[in-house]
Amino acid sequence: MPSSGSTLYIKPEETAGNPLAKLQEALSACIQCGTCTASCRNACLMDHTPRRLWRMVLMGDTESVFHSRTFALCSACYYCTLRCPRGLALTDAMDTLKQMAASRNVAEYRPNARFYGSFMESVRRHGRVNEMEFMQKYFILMKNPLTPIQFTPLGIKLLRKGKISLWPGKSKAEHPLDDLFRRVAELEAEK
Numbered sequence: 001m002p003s004s005g006s007t008l009y010i011k012p013e014e015t016a017g018n019p020l021a022k023l024q025e026a027l028s029a030c031i032q033c034g035t036c037t038a039s040c041r042n043a044c045l046m047d048h049t050p051r052r053l054w055r056m057v058l059m060g061d062t063e064s065v066f067h068s069r070t071f072a073l074c075s076a077c078y079y080c081t082l083r084c085p086r087g088l089a090l091t092d093a094m095d096t097l098k099q100m101a102a103s104r105n106v107a108e109y110r111p112n113a114r115f116y117g118s119f120m121e122s123v124r125r126h127g128r129v130n131e132m133e134f135m136q137k138y139f140i141l142m143k144n145p146l147t148p149i150q151f152t153p154l155g156i157k158l159l160r161k162g163k164i165s166l167w168p169g170k171s172k173a174e175h176p177l178d179d180l181f182r183r184v185a186e187l188e189a190e191k
């Protein structure tokens with residue numbers, strides 16, 4: 001049965017010796033069948049397939065694991081988790097790697113962490129994402145003048161299709177989700 005447990009959470013103090021120890025435990029039943037890779041729509045974009053990433057985790061190849069783009073490209077569709085014959089919590093494991101890479105400020109993961117951070121800050125402020133504010137914040141954090149240029153064709157396409165607006169709708173209250181965000185932070189701290 002696929003695991004329905006919550007994200008594997010690893011506290012920084014637990015990662016001092018072997019940062020992958022908890023993940024190795026969680027993935028120890030992997031039989032390297034490759035079903036996760038065959039199920040993953042994003043595998044063709046990843047530098048290592050999911051199956052290979054789990055092998056690297058089990059082998060304790062920390063350097064290669066955190067320099068890989070595989071977990072960053074996981075879109076959390078849960079398909080591999082549903083199909084893994086050993087019922088392993090693979091999407092949670094991907095999420096754990098994202099959290100660890102963000103907390104360790106891994107260079108390859110930094111753009112993703114800034115992207116997610118800007119997105120969530122906008123959601124927190126408005127109760128929904130304000131695309132323009134979110135992207136502006138992301139561009140400022142990236143400190144690279146080429147980043148906005150890279151996103152320009154996509155932005156024009158989305159504007160033309162009416163998917164984003166230049167003018168943000170006004171939310172009724174500033175920070176309407178503050179309580180929710182605070183509660184999640186408390187729950188994370190309790191883990």
Ligand code: SF4
Pocket residue numbers: 029030031032033034035036037050051054083084085086087088090
């Ligand atoms: S589907 Fe499960 S058992 Fe098979 S390789 Fe992937 S993680 Fe391992």
Ligand code: SF4
Pocket residue numbers: 036039040041042043050073074075076077078079080081090091094
């Ligand atoms: S949860 Fe991530 S790794 Fe698994 S199939 Fe979906 S995108 Fe691929």
